[in-house]
Amino acid sequence: MIIVEEVQSKDQKREFLEFPAQLYQNDKNYIRPLDRDIEDIFDPEKNKFFREGACKRFLFKNNNKTVGKVAVFISPNYQQKQSTGGLGFFDCINDQETANFIFDYCKNWLQERGMEAMDGPINFGERDKFWGLLIEGFTEPLYGMNYNFPYYKDLFENYGFQIYFEQLCFTRSIFAEVSRVFTIAHERNRRNPAISAKPMKKNNLGKFAKDFTEIYNKAWASHGEGKQLEEAKVLRMFNKMKPIINEHISWFVYENEKPIAMWINLPDLNQWLKYLNGKLGMFEKLQFLWLKRFKKNEKMVGLVFGVVPEWQKKGIDGYMIWEGTQHLRKHTDFTITELQWIGDFNPKMIKIAEMLDTTVTRKLATYRYLFDRNKEFERHTIL
Structure with a gap:
């Protein structure tokens, strides 16, 4: 049976930071983000998005062992066609039932606050950090970039998430x-x-x-x-x-x-x-x-x-x-330069990147899940 704990105490905050390090301890490409960078996002005094938005963090435990974690949030600054909340900082063991439990929890939390969809994994803040799920190019991440196991893609898509837009990273040898x-x-x-x-x-x-x-x-x-x-x-x-x-x-x-x-x-x-x-x-x-x-x-x-x-x-x-x-x-x-991600909805910027003789070496994806499963899914509008 999975038990849910809201992250509040000092020990729970530490577990939220330590769980990914334990999960990825044998992955040579994983680079642990700075604890300070993560904690600052969840500090109302340092993150301006708390002024009008709301955010909670949760740990998910089975037999007193952490099996997953997530942050879930709403922000009026995140304006979409329908009221859309977000989830981020998702980590989970390779188990679909556990992932489904976490996603259901996020869905219910957001529905209670009037949301009609959820995007993830995204950040409770700007798009320049911790945004998107890595789906191609499992190499060392850039500073502030999400990194995850390949099986995360299946966890999201098997639940019903669809790609809202892809995030392309272009690389060139100096x-x-x-x-x-x-x-x-x-x-x-x-x-x-x-x-x-x-x-x-x-x-x-x-x-x-x-x-x-x-x-x-x-x-x-x-x-x-x-x-x-x-x-x-x-x-x-x-x-x-x-x-x-x-x-x-x-x-x-x-x-x-x-x-x-x-x-x-x-x-x-x-x-x-x-x-x-x-x-x-x-x-x-x-x-x-x-x-x-x-x-x-x-x-x-x-x-x-x-x-x-x-x-x-x-x-x-x-x-x-x-x-x-x-x-x-x-x-x-x-010896190498990598461009920060460019959304596939921005063909003009993609063309500029291609003109620089770069190649796509990494892809992330921003996923969306519509709560009304009969509603037609639409990808991000092309700029």
């Missing part, structure tokens, strides 16, 4: 041949004295935050689900990222000092954090600094890429990529 289209574009723009490329520097984050905001808002604000960014918010984000910024891998392009393009990358933190077992106390912070200084990190993560409208289709992207690639090949240890 030393792979660069497209001739890019090198030609680079040569053409290089001869233009008004055009220059500059790497982002830590000692001038204010300027680069301003330039990033200007480029992003022009390039993406009217594109699909894009929204205007505020310079102050971008500067706070840059300052938070400052300890891990690598000054060789994020680039801006200017026309007579006017920002026209940017390519933002960060080192994949998981290549260092995988040695810390989810902890980040004083000792682990010192260990992290040592690893960052002496342990080669060969993977970087592509976060944002943008060109202002008046410079699109003029080869400025090729100029920037080849300029930056030549530099980072000489000055860093990176």
Whole structure:
């Protein structure tokens, strides 16, 4: 008989963090997320989504042994065609009956609060972390990315979940041949004295935050689900990222000092954090600094890429990529770059990724379960 425990006590919070580590202890590709990153999501003082939403965590035990866990939540910020709640941070033994019990529990919890569907596994927060179920490419996850056993796909789909959208991750070797289209574009723009490329520097984050905001808002604000960014918010984000910024891998392009393009990358933190077992106390912070200084990190993560409208289709992207690639090949240890996921509902972004000579090496899926089983299922609208 399965017993349900709401996560409230210190011991229950610890079990919520430790259960996945026990479950994946023999999986060489599993990288334990930082405990702090998980706990912050469930802290009302740190997660703004608690202001209007609600979230609960549960442990599921059989014979006093944990066999599964989940978080279930509602948020008015998560606006869908029908009232839709979410479940996330799902982990479970390889047993369909146990998974069905967990999914039923989530369904009932959400129905009691007026929901008509549930999506998962998603995050009680933004889409940039802990979003989606891994269905292809079972390799070491990027920092903030979900990782799970292949059998999770069957647990979800056997229950009745359907893929709402796929999340595609594109990868490229730093030393792979660069497209001739890019090198030609680079040569053409290089001869233009008004055009220059500059790497982002830590000692001038204010300027680069301003330039990033200007480029992003022009390039993406009217594109699909894009929204205007505020310079102050971008500067706070840059300052938070400052300890891990690598000054060789994020680039801006200017026309007579006017920002026209940017390519933002960060080192994949998981290549260092995988040695810390989810902890980040004083000792682990010192260990992290040592690893960052002496342990080669060969993977970087592509976060944002943008060109202002008046410079699109003029080869400025090729100029920037080849300029930056030549530099980072000489000055860093990176050998591979992986782009943060792109939804299959966003063909324009997918086309941009493909133009960068990348290949899909990882897929995640956001699943949806409609409570009314007679209602027609619809995938995410194409942008």
